[in-house]
Amino acid sequence: MTLQERFARNLKRCREELGWSQEQLGSMVGSDRTGISRLERKAGKITLQRAEALATAMEMDVRILLETPVTASLHRRPPGDQTSTAQIGAKVLELRTAEGVSQKTLAARVGIDRNLISRLEAPGENQLAPIELSTLEKLATALRVKPTDLL
Template identity: 55%
Template sequence: MSLQERFIKNLKRYREELGCSQEQLGNRLGSDRTAISRYERTSSRMTIERADALARALDVDVRVLLETPEDHPIAHRPPGSPISSKLVGQNVRDRRTAQHISQKELGDRVGMDRNHVSRIEASTSSAAALQLATLEKLAVAFGIKPTDLL
């Protein structure tokens, strides 16, 4: 199961445990039921910022929804500090340089162009929003959990 699939399953499961409808969650986000339905069907590419916003709307730390196996109960842990693509980019750069890996080498490990790694590390705008799938690939390349990059 991919990181995005685990997050989505846990998001839906936790929302339902709270007795929160898709419409109520949408309202908390300033969105609508159809957007929540679309997220829960995993038909859209989830960014880390959107995942964090969805988790915060349910008053739970996004890391819990990213890490909890689907056959385990979801622990309630209040949201921690906000996560961002910029912060992840800084963490990627710090880990890469600490391991003496070039952007090209990391790109080769992840299956992306060196320029994409450079954009992730220099992330300064929402246009560079990092998707959960990319976060997962980066974590695998470093041999760590995805949440270690948050």
């Protein structure tokens, strides 16, 4: 199961446990019922920023929705510190350097352009688009850590 699939299933479980409709959740994050339905069905790509907004609306830490196996109970935990591309970039740089891997090698492992790794790791880089959950998962796999270890 992919990170996005786990998030989608846990999002739905959390929403249902709260007794909220898709429309209610959508209105809290500037979406509609169709948008929430699409996310819960894993249709389309979701960014970490969007995942965090949804979790925060439900007063849940996004890490719980990303980590909890779908067969396990969701243990409610209030939102923690918000994640940022800069934090993720710093962690990627730290892990990549500790492993002695070049940006080019890491990019090849992940299947993305080396320039994306370079922009991600650049301090204060504001031009980077939000990271998709699938990219976060690929980075974590390439660096041999859990996706939430990068947050």
